[in-house]
Amino acid sequence: MITTRDIAEHLGVSVSTVGRALADDPRISEETKFRVRQAATEMGYVGNRAARMMRGASSNVVALVIPDIRNSFYSTIAHELSKNMEAEGYQLMLSETDDDRMVELRHLRELSANRVAGVIIVPTARPHGESVKLLRALPHLQLLRRHTSLGSQWFGVDDHEALRQATAHLVTQGHTRITYMGGPEELPTGAERLRGFRSALSDGGLPDHAGRAELGPPSSVEHGRETVRRLLKGPDAPTALVLGSIQLTLGVLEELSEQDVNVPADLSVVGFGDEPGFSWWGPGLTTIGLPIQEMATGCALWLMRRLKTKPSNDGPYTSLSPGSLILRGSTAPPGAAASASG
Amino acid sequence: MITTRDIAEHLGVSVSTVGRALADDPRISEETKFRVRQAATEMGYVGNRAARMMRGASSNVVALVIPDIRNSFYSTIAHELSKNMEAEGYQLMLSETDDDRMVELRHLRELSANRVAGVIIVPTARPHGESVKLLRALPHLQLLRRHTSLGSQWFGVDDHEALRQATAHLVTQGHTRITYMGGPEELPTGAERLRGFRSALSDGGLPDHAGRAELGPPSSVEHGRETVRRLLKGPDAPTALVLGSIQLTLGVLEELSEQDVNVPADLSVVGFGDEPGFSWWGPGLTTIGLPIQEMATGCALWLMRRLKTKPSNDGPYTSLSPGSLILRGSTAPPGAAASASG
DNA sequence: TCCAGCAGTGCTAACGTTAGCATAAGGTGG
């Protein structure tokens, strides 16, 4: 690897001169700068950021710590971050936790050792104590899920309101046997969504047993399939389904398609997220749309500013984006005549 | 930030001792090791990889350079790589090029400056000369697209055979007006897929004008919609469509759903890739399935081995994975009676 | 004539870690 020293020896100048010429220092003559730059290009010099960092410069790497990049929420976020950061000269490091706190810890250890400039994290349900320590030592912000003990900045969507709205829509249509399928209460998002579901039920004056909650692994398509299969076979099958995760929605849609369930006549469905296939599924899937892209952009901008300016610790910041119900054809009053047509 | 020196001073030993204790050097007594490790944990010491790299250690970062992480091919690849590399202690850097060679160049410059251990790249159509130079100086391999002037290892799928097979299926059913929609010929994958399409036509004894090719931006959903809209309106609309990219397929499916085109009676469609919604689209989408996951795993393993062992430059290696046609309901002989049913 | 000031460049130390060599203490055999 070519170093500034190689260039210096080649030109018969000192390393300082080379360093300054490359940094466009005004004290260096234009002629020298020209010769240095030319030599650098010819010799294929590429600066060594590790050495720079030793001299106190910060790295230009920001890490994104998420459960699984295949989830379109997260790939959208990664894309949005990457795009915004590239413009500022930052690179994106990707760490997948698979919702395993030990994997999350291992990643945070590596990221800390690599002295990343900042971290954007969707924390696991209950992060390891060391993870919390490591995060506290870094500029970071939380995304979607909020682990309160971190006490740091958070960007997320209004999960409570989104599920309340979706459930209220079904209650208004007269459903009295509604099942919510979502992630575990341990996850901040899971807890919020469940609360939103429950509060819509009580707002609608429905008794407790009107709503059932099926909680489980939120990122398992297969779990969605199995659960809905079980629900349909059960004695008091629901007339409406509200979903609390993309993967569960995908599983449910696959299963309902295969079993040729009559939606919305026999079952109303409100999905989560808005994937490409949702619009052409059966009668069109009514679903909870979330402004993931806007949220990711906001969070990228926030972090970029935070990294460029000094600490500026003006207390924890919270940005809550509202969701919106996208109405299509998969919901109708219970027992309505089959309305599906060519 | 705590350094080995801080620990050394705290314990009244030398930095060498601390360094060796943390590296589990057999020359250090167990008692000292214990004290050092305890102090390190208490003081929250995190090793500085930048400093290590200065001493010749290689980084533990591998970069993935792709057009767009939102494309499920690439997010699958990223996931597979991340998973395999995490097990070996490597971290994944994500660089999106948006198929822009200048963005690609900027990323490669940054990656080189950061001294990444290796690069896995899906090159743009015509990489910049400097990009080629930078790549040559790094352990790297190409994925999906093969830029031959790099002369390096390549992992990909048999695009030619995949399209040949898909097109042959339509030819066998008697179609004589088939349109292929895909990426530009500049892209290695685009050229291969087009060749596959053409060779199926000539194998089937069809005249040149039987097949039409609509080439354009492969990652634009909107372009897919527009193109199919135009084709359907045209004077000699095709009776069958073969697609050469996921995004185009998504656009086409959306448009055909909205326009209520009768598939396969009025139009047969063979998609590209196998997204969740493809199975429940209309009569079920017949599509070209590609073993992306297996390919990504193979390429992760190859790079891991390459990084752990010495150069081992036993010539360029090529791994070609076959695709397979997934038959569903979206293809039928032209003009067949509508067979779609509840 | 001499010194101040300036432009342009060189020297050196420092960042945190590691590896080679040196050192110190304690034990063993001759």
Place this chain on the structure above:
DNA sequence: CCACCTTATGCTAACGTTAGCACTGCTGGA
């Protein structure tokens, strides 16, 4: 009692870059 080995640790240099300070000529004013 000394040479020698072993065990445990210390000292120092080096990695590539940058910043502070020092230096060398040269110009211009006193």
